[in-house]
Amino acid sequence: MTHVKTINGATLKNSAAHGGCGECQTSCQSACKTSCTVANQKCENRK
């Protein structure tokens, strides 16, 4: 492909199959306390 470069695949959809364990950090506890972002958290199972 000359017009497009994919820098990330369908990772979100793929994560539905194995996600939801709930062991990950609570997003508001990390550094914000006022402006929640979830996509910058780590998955506990991918260390």
Added chain:
Amino acid sequence: MVHTFHCLGEYIAVDVDSGAVHVLDKTAYDVLGQVQTRMPEGPCPDWLAQRLPEYSRQEMEGAWSDLQELQKAGLLFTDDSYLDPQAAVLMQQDAPIKALCLHVSHDCNLRCQYCFASTGDFGTGHRMTMDVETAKKAIDFVIQRSGNRRNIEVDFFGGEPLMAMDTVKATVEYARSLEKEHNKSFRFTITTNGVLLNDENIAYINREMSNAVLSLDGRPEVNDRMRKTVSGGGSYDVILPKFQKLVEGRGDKDYYLRGTFTRHNKDFAADVMHIADQGFRNVSVEPVVGSPDCDYTFRDEDLPDIQAEYEKLAEELLQRDDVNFFHFNVDLSQGPCVIKRLRGCGAGCEYVAITPEGEIYPCHQFVGNEDYRLGSVWDGSFNLELARKFASLNIYTRPVCHDCWARFYCSGGCSASNLLVNGDIKEPNQFGCELQRKRLECAIAMVARRAEKENNG
């Protein structure tokens, strides 16, 4: 849904439901901008070619063909049929509580002008610290309510938690003593203004706390305008060397220098850089949350300035690799699973705040609002109906979110901020949403730029 945007010189497409991200050339970007739904099979339609007369037919066909290929591969115009929103609500209902914001002190030794906690007492008029018995009850409460969850977080918060260091130490010791018996792993964090840091408690924090959030707003004049001592002086000179000492001894443990920017410093990129230049790698500088009638809170007309400043900050951060800015730190491929992204912070159901009296609230920002009191660790009360109301909040049940491209990155935003601005925990604060979207565009564009730099050697 597909979101296209131009940021930091990059043309980018986000396929929202699959999580795929593509960097496009200008032709593909313009073609995709004309297409709202799945593309039909076959050559580029005539109507589309007529709308973009600046491109040759051959160039258009090339871009169209590449985009069709993405669509066939499940990387463009996908949908969210793989998710069950109702199941997500049920999963949250009566979910284990796994995180505490433990208000060990409703007292503070600074008088920050924008403090949501009314400079420490949360508007109660009386200042107090949590006693050890209440802290132990809070630990018992979270162990009892955490079900099968192994990892439990406790953030020592306030007011200023270093004013209750004896309680902090006793809480850590008590929780650790129960870990094995209950198969739990406690992770402690602390959010401090730094005034009371000394060699002894710096060593303690660096040993026991998995994360330390250190409050500093940036340049001396910016910090001292809002973060004042009790006598009205500036706090910068007192605090900076203590934070530097703490971070020097921190090793590879997490920390964040965490600042707040207000209407008075819309040029906050300079504050991020100032903090970085003092030797701090991990920086989080965030927009103030406050009542709309305060002089330091943002007005709608400030939005373009702040958005431009975020892009300026992103450009500056790309020029150096020694700064990790919290809100631009988006791991596209290894981040949290989509289930987590449906529901956000978990306030009121997975995460609660506990006051020095042992009262339970959905999070630190609800403390003192009686309408949102969940219960008490002393009598074991817990308002399940209210907790279920919070559990029902996700990107499908919050109005607006299901039409927003950023929904899987922000996960519905902050209920407390929604209440403050709109009077409703469900109703997103649109100003905050605009900033969130801009931050995410910058973050994704930074990934694209870095990937490009890597490819070009």
